[in-house]
Amino acid sequence: MHRGKGLKFVGDSRVTDPSSRKKKTPKDYSEYPGKTEAFWPDFLLKEWLVGAVFLVGYLVLTVAHPSPLERPADPTDTGYIPLPDWYFLFLYQLLKYEFASGPFNIIGAIVMPGLAFGALLLVPFLDTSKERSPWKRPLPTGFMLLAIASIIFLTWESVANHDWEAAKAQGEIREEVEVEIDETAPGYEIYQNGSSCIGCHGNAFEGGIGKPLIGLEYTAEEIVNIAHEGIGTMPGGTFQGTEEELQQIAEFITTLQPVE
Structure with missing residues (x-):
């Protein structure tokens, strides 16, 4: 063996110069278009x-x-029209159209929204293009613009066609009025059990779609006449009962006066 032969130096990576180490940089995604x-x-x-x-x-x-604070919910108030929050107004408006309401309600309530949201879930699988520019992806861009335009249009129509004054009035918190009610009176029993008045005027005479019946400045005869002929937005001929029962209810209503 010759002198110096067979001796080699093996460098240890643990003691190499720190400046020569590779920096930890993020993976290069330059093969994908865009920034x-x-x-x-x-x-x-x-x-x-x-x-x-x-x-x-x-x-x-x-x-x-x-958020507006409305009066407590009343299950007997059949005239109350609930309104969804603003982000559901477009679906609320959709259900007003003939092709999505009535016998076709299932289409407007489930089928059409289901297809729209289902399409959004399937977008990553249907569009596998690496392009990021919307101009190079006409179909996804077109469908997205159509969806945005539909939502804006339906929301606008819902807001423009809704009677906000009536909605404010129907949800208005009414001042509680103390009144003594004779629950043994025949007129009270007929009102609660056999009349159609309770649906509009409330089970406690507080009003709903109709006006409150407490403190009315009408005689019993005038109330009977209003039930027959109507007044304001209240139609006539809606009472379901006999003339005797109507007279008893009218006389009972005249006793509903606020407690001083």
């Missing part, structure tokens, strides 16, 4: 900033326009 950036912190920071802006906007909106 590429690191998820942390660049992309995630932008997402947080956008989310914070929207959160502050919602907080300001809720403080400036708090």
Whole structure:
């Protein structure tokens, strides 16, 4: 063996120069079209900033326009028309059209919304293109624009055609009025059990779609005449009963006076 032969130096990676080590950089996604950036912190920071802006906007909106407080729910008030929150108004409007209401209610309530939301779930599987530009993806872009336009149009129609004054009146918190009610009176029993008046005027005479019956400045004869001929928006001839029963109810209503 010659001197110096067979002796080799093996470098230890644990003691190599730190400056020569490779930096930990995010994976290069440049093969995908569009802008590429690191998820942390660049992309995630932008997402947080956008989310914070929207959160502050919602907080300001809720403080400036708090949710309205309506009177307690009354199951006997058949005239009350519930209205969904603003983000469901487009579905509420859809159910007003002939092709999505009445016998076709199942189409407007389940089939059409189900197809729309189901299509959104299937988008990642139906559109596998790597393109990010909306102009190079005409079908997904077209369907999305159609959905947005439909939602905006239906929401606008719902707001424009809704009677907001009537909605405010029907949900208005009425001041509680103390009144002594003789529950043994024949007129009370007929009103509660055998008349059609309770559906509009409430089981406690507090009113609903019809006016309250407490403190009316009418005589019994005038109340009977109103039941026959109607008054204002109240139609006539809606009482279901005999003339004797109507007279008893009218006389009972005249006794409904607020307690001083």
